[in-house]
Amino acid sequence: MTNFKAGNIVYINGPVVRANNMSGFTMQEMVMVGNKKLIGEIISLEKDLATIQVYEETSGLKAKEPVLGTGRPLSVKLGPGILGNIFDGIERPLSKIYEKGESFIPEGIGLISIDEEKLWDVRIKVKVGDYLKGGDVFAEVQETSMILHKIMIPPFLKGRVVEVKKDGSYTIEETLVVLEEEGKTYPLKMYQEWPVRLPRPVKKRLPIGRLLITGQRVIDTFFPLAKGGTAAIPGGFGTGKTITQHQLAKWSDADIIVYIGCGERGNEMTEVLEDFPKLIDPRTEKPLMDRTVLIANTSNMPVAAREASIYTGITIAEYFRDMGYNVAIMADSTSRWAEALREIAGRLEEMPAEEGYPAYLASRLAQFYERAGYVENLNGTEGSITVIGAVSPAGGDFSEPVTASTKRVVGAFLALDKELAYSRHFPAINWLLSYSGYIKMLREWFSENVAPDMLDLRSKMMRILQEESKLLDIVKLVGEDVLPDDQKLILEIAKVIKVGFLQQNAYHREDSYVPLERQYKMLKVINRLYDRAFSCVKKGIPLSKVKNDDVFDQVIRMKYNYSPENSGFFEEILKKIDDYYDGIESKYEKEGASI
Known part of the structure; x- marks a missing residue:
């Protein structure tokens, strides 16, 4: 990481910081803020004045402290060590932080990520002279008992193999393969870094036509979800959003689960963090965490990191999709994510829209859900991302902006009813308010795999x-x-x-x-x-x-x-x-x- 530019803080308002002397910086560049080097991202540039959202607690930050550039956007490391792990909203491992004796995430801990010291047993799949392009698999690691991690060429890289290591045990920082293209060499390690706000490229998007089997009758039969589709689960307090998502995470036939707890109460997230590692995958009788990634950003964590958490989750999902896996994302809940947007927009003094949410709420939701899909990857495999977002409308009012904007972009709407929930009817999915837009697309699948009628x-x-x-x-x-x-x-x-x-x-x-x-x-x-x-x-x-x-x-x-x-x-x-x-x-x- 090269800190080749520096500005100075002139304004601090919670997670929003402004700095001057920033004319050499770029939009969405990741920066290190203050003497503690807090992680931030530039979200606005006006001449030499930059507005930065900081992903850590800004208490104690002072004016005139430096802002250092990194020359790259906010990115996450993608490689072995993701599965079975528990991260915060910007992919910092909570278990590793806890092992250091920290009850809360300390300021200035840096952008630590997947373990750089662990040895992985690597099988090299290429030889000197092979010509490789973006997405091609050059090595494999048995990351968990259930998932074979395929080490891929970064999407925009290509070249001929000029050096290659033998099969063996390596850390993620060791160079395994060296490519050469037009006189330039590119060392390839076990991981790649990718900007969270940039969708990973695919060869083409494919028609949706395969059922995401959940084992929940009201969903599979009445309001089916498709692999590569999108769904919203709106419901007021106590209607069962979290337990419904737990059931989908546990029973759905997705290969990999990414569970994002963005802005939920700490005790709810604690239950997830305690329960998931104990759960056994009913299909394989192996630990469910072997195919699960947990991203925890509770309501008492920095609000800007909550805004970033769903992008971190979807980027990790796209990485495993590129290997040819079917991935399901549980986002609980997008309402808390939207509240983070509203808070940051308020501090930026942006013109509020309905109920104080920013005017771009609908487009941000659409950008997130549109990263779902069933695709053909760059390496010729097929993979999918299914996004299932919980929505927590205040008072159970489905006409509020987050629910209404979500309803316009998702393919299935599983409306939870408080009257059903209070009468102990679970899942409390109201069959008159809910719908699935995938029924026609799945008719042929049902006819071939279950029964024509x-x-x-x-x-x-x-x-x-x-x-x-x-x-x-x-x-x-x-x-x-x-x-x-x-x-x-x-x-x-x-x-x-x-x-x-x-x-x-x-x-x-x-x-x-x-x-x-x-x-x-x-x-x-x-x-x-x-x-x-x-x-x-x-x-x-x-x-x-x-x-x-x-x-x-x-x-x-x-x-x-x-x-x-x-x-x-x-x-x-x-x-x-x-x-x-x-x-x-x-x-x-x-x-x-x-x-």
């Missing part, structure tokens, strides 16, 4: 729930007794769908994760129950006879009673339904209306 069944169940909502408005006015039996049946079947299918217990052994095949069979059972019951009602059989408590209860409780050892479990329920309704239909035909 799965989405048709989903549409039928949604129509029943929508009809129930209209009927409940009538019931509130005049009571249920005025409804004909076919409409009363809609209310009963809707209750089966809500309690038996949409409600899911995150702590139940069989219900926490439900494979798609089982979800489909559950839908088939509910559909059979509705069809047979509706047929009986249309024949004039009273609802009191049609609705058998034992049959309905067995359908509702099938999610708990299911046993993997019983291969004929769902066939038994279907037989019970058919036997019951065959019996009352036969009795009705014999005895007529007297039934």
